[in-house]
Amino acid sequence: MRLVILGGGESGIGTAILGKKKGYDVFVSDFGKIKENYKEVLTINKIAWEDEKHTESLILNADVVMKSPGIPEKVPIVKKLLELKIPVISEIEFASQFTTATTIGITGSNGKTTTTMLVYHLLKQGGLNVGLAGNIGKSFAWQVAEDKYDVYVLELSSFQLDGIINYKPHIAIITNLSPDHLDRYNYDYNLYIESKFRIIKNQTEDDFLIVDNDDIEIQRWLQNNKTNAQIISFSIEKELERGGFLNENNLNSNINNEKFTMPINELALEGKHNLKNAMAATAVAQLMKIRKQTIRESLSNFQGAEHRLxxxxxxxxxxxxxxxxxxxxxxxxxxxxxxxxxxxxxxxxxxxxxxxxxxxxxxxxxxxxxxxxxxxxxxxxxxxxxxxxxxxxxxxxxxxxxxxxxxxxxxxxxxxxxxxxxxxxxxxxxxxxxxxxxxxxxx
The missing domain is CATH 3.90.190.20 (Mur ligase, C-terminal domain)
Incomplete structure (x- = not known):
């Protein structure tokens, strides 16, 4: 099986290493320059590569292509691959078939990095053997190749979700929806929304979808489309029977008859949007059976993301x-x-x-x-x-x-x-x- 990887960044190199380990004939092609440290990794692992060009004869003979999320589908080489009906997938799709780990997939227009880091922090403090990947940290495929973790928390951009076919998170979060990256979706907001909701397309009734109850676009989509997953919502506008909500000055979260409560002034993160991020993360922690005391401590000692307020x-x-x-x-x-x-x-x-x-x-x-x-x-x-x-x-x-x-x-x-x-x-x-x-x- 020939695996061609377009883009020699973190996700590309990680996919190359995993592909090589799984017996693929691997070739990495980057239209820009590949960084020196990545070139070294490829050379040490005896993986063929090229940069500053795409040689068609070495690419169009692929059985499967992993495209880095930064490369739009309108690039000539990608168009040719699609015309030839060669599968073009994302790193998340490629790597997920080689792991039995539970994954938690987090997407949305805003707050996904903070929510991803917060979920990771809660699960790690709770003693789970957990990895952090996707749009953040070390490549998911690279970590799967090293096979160290039982659980992965993945931050997923719409571009990564565009390239999934069978990937399924056990728990999916959609933090919110607002117009973003519309230049990649023909300036059609609905295409972008569909792209975000790809996160749930393979979920079953044993899986969970955590969403913002106050988000008009999310609620509209859920009214008009079917999902198999169990839906858990959070809101700062109304009290919910199941999920996260505010009551006086407390954050409350009811999941599977387990009640969690915590004064909001004890949260490490400030601001309304961070209350929502905290509710989403708490719901995950409860589903993953983390102790309440650990959740409280973790929400109060969390350090936020760099470059985020x-x-x-x-x-x-x-x-x-x-x-x-x-x-x-x-x-x-x-x-x-x-x-x-x-x-x-x-x-x-x-x-x-x-x-x-x-x-x-x-x-x-x-x-x-x-x-x-x-x-x-x-x-x-x-x-x-x-x-x-x-x-x-x-x-x-x-x-x-x-x-x-x-x-x-x-x-x-x-x-x-x-x-x-x-x-x-x-x-x-x-x-x-x-x-x-x-x-x-x-x-």
Whole structure:
């Protein structure tokens, strides 16, 4: 069996190692450059590879192709593979057939990284032998090749879900839905929603789906479509008989007649959206039979994700906050909503079809100045220039942070919450977040 892997990043290399171990004839092809450390891994494992090109004669003879999530289906080589009816799958699909471990799959437009890390933290503290993979950490396939874990917590993007055929999580979470990555779905929100719901397509009545009861799109989909899984909901708007809800100032979770309760002021994470993330994670922990005391302790001592409303430094009584992971309007909405002080907002990048109008009331209420950080900021200017006092364009993070410092007064906050992808000026959102932190340290 010939396995061809498109993309020589973390998921590609992990898949190559697992494929080799399982007896496939493996070939890795990357249209860009493969990093040196990954090239070494391939060479040591005697796996054939190429970079900066796709050689058709070495690719189109594949029995199966694993495509990295970052490669769109409209790329010529992928189109040719699909025309030839060669299966093009994701790393998650490929690796899942070689493990008997229980998997917990987490998707959604926002909050999935935090929820994934929180679930992992709860299960690990509860003594389970658990791995963390998917869109985060070390490649799932690589971990399956090393075969160490009984349970995996997987953060799954819509692109990873597009490439699944038989994969089935025992517990699936859909945190929420809001328009994102629409450039990859022909600007059709329904296609994107369908993509997220692929997470449940193979679930049976022995499996669970955990969803936000307050999310209109999720509820609409569930009313109009059938699912075999047992549905568990969470809500911050109403009390539920089963699942997570608020009662006075307590987080409550009722699963299989097991009642869990905890004061919300003891949660490590702040903000409404994090209450929901905590409810989703608690439901998983209860289904996985983690002790209540352990759940309480874990929810109170959890350290949040880097680049997610991460308090960087306070300088001259101005708080600098790194929310580089906010790559869409919904994520930035949460960030602005959680601000308690007048805010200088650093925003911009590659716009994925954003509708900024949703942010208008928050910007009016919280934001006194905007620093645009992107190659094309015209849409931001036309939307917000009439609403804030000052709006400035910059093309480097260092400059953006210096200008924000000048605009800020004592008691203000400077928030990097870009609302956009990072690829115009940065390698990725992590690079953008690190550059922000470095620029703040240099002030």
């Amino acid at each position: 991460e308090k960087t430094l306070k300088i001259q009584n101005v708080q600098y906050i790194n929310d580089s992971k906010a790559t869409n309007v919904n994520a930035t909405f949460f960030a602005l909503d959680s601000m308690k002080t007048p805010t200088i907002w650093i925003v911009g990048g590659v716009d994925k079809g954003n509708d900024y109008d949703e942010l208008m009331s928050l910007v009016r209420e919280k934001v006194k100045g905007i620093v645009c950080l992107g190659v094309d900021n015209s849409k931001l200017f036309s939307t917000f220039s009439s609403v804030v006092d000052t709006m400035v364009e910059t093309t480097s993070m260092e400059e953006a942070v210096k200008i924000a410092q000048r605009m800020a007064e004592k008691g203000d906050s400077v928030l990097l919450s870009p609302c956009c992808a990072s690829f115009d000026l940065f390698e990725n959102y992590e690079d953008r977040g690190r550059q922000f932190k470095q620029a703040v340290y240099n002030l």
